[in-house]
Amino acid sequence: MNRHADTIRGMNSGANLTNHFLIAMPGxxxxxxxxxxxxxxxxxxxGAMGIILNRPTEIHxxxxxxxxxxxxxxxxxxxxxxxxxxxxxxxRGFLIHSSGKEWASTxxxxxxxxxxxxRDVLDAIAHGEGPENVFIALxxxxxxxxxxxxxxxxxxxxxxxxxxxxxxxxxxxxxWEAAAKLLGVDLNLLSSEAGHA
Numbered sequence: 001m002n003r004h005a006d007t008i009r010g011m012n013s014g015a016n017l018t019n020h021f022l023i024a025m026p027g028x029x030x031x032x033x034x035x036x037x038x039x040x041x042x043x044x045x046x047g048a049m050g051i052i053l054n055r056p057t058e059i060h061x062x063x064x065x066x067x068x069x070x071x072x073x074x075x076x077x078x079x080x081x082x083x084x085x086x087x088x089x090x091x092r093g094f095l096i097h098s099s100g101k102e103w104a105s106t107x108x109x110x111x112x113x114x115x116x117x118x119r120d121v122l123d124a125i126a127h128g129e130g131p132e133n134v135f136i137a138l139x140x141x142x143x144x145x146x147x148x149x150x151x152x153x154x155x156x157x158x159x160x161x162x163x164x165x166x167x168x169x170x171x172x173x174x175x176w177e178a179a180a181k182l183l184g185v186d187l188n189l190l191s192s193e194a195g196h197a
Contacts, residue, residue: 017043017148019110021166021179022050023158026190032087037179038141039096039162041107041115048143051094051115053135053167054175055084061125061136064093068119070126079125083172085137094140095121096167097131112164133168158183 022038038050060078065071072079085094095116099108104118114131124130143151151157160183166175180187 017048017159019113019162020159021053021162021182022148023160023176023179023183023185023187025156025158026187028156032141035176037166037176038086039167040159041096041109041140043148045145047145048148050141051085051096051135051137052083052141054172056172057082057084057138061122065122065126068122070123072126074126074128080134080136083135083137085139086141088140088142090139092139093117093122094137095131096135096137097121098133098168100131113162113167133164135167158185 017040020040020043022040024033024036024038026035028034033052035054036052037054038052040048040050042049059082060075061080061082062072062075062078064082065075065079084090097114097116099110099112099114101124102108103116103121103124106114106116106118106121108114121130125134148157152159158180160179163179163182166178166182170178177187
């Protein structure tokens with residue numbers, strides 16, 4: 001048996017998916033997750049939490065900062081775009097960013113990637129003192145204990161190691177296919193095969 005098959009089986013049988021991408025299979029029709037790629041921030045026996053990476057809104061950071069009465073004069077073109085991070089707590093902001101500085105409410109996922117939910121990081125970004133790379137979303141995706149494992153077993157998702165380039169550099173519309181290509185999977189081929197099965 002080849003090592004790649006063992007890896008995929010291992011990921012689907014209870015391995016920790018923290019710092020992994022969760023890639024919606026083409027047949028997943030749930031409106032919240034259709035053609036999405038989600039960054040898993042935390043995964044343990046209690047469940048999983050992730051942030052969808054390819055659902056941009058029309059809102060920019062500057063729009064939110066104005067509501068919070070934070071000066072936006074240092075932001076270029078309204079600042080970074082805001083994304084829909086998932087269907088849970090859609091009024092709450094989640095920032096995936098380069099690790100380095102600690103903020104009031106930061107979860108360090110890897111030595112290079114952290115997630116922050118506190119306002120102080122927004123102040124820092126507004127003043128040009130924020131993290132080098134930043135992705136901002138409203139809301140998150142959550143799974144109860146065992147739920148994500150069940151969905152993986154039902155082939156609703158592909159999973160594989162995350163890539164900073166996909167999170168921070170690639171245009172939103174390219175992230176879903178690019179995340180699958182990291183695993184050697186062409187989602188367009190899966191789509192056409194699913195239609196002819």
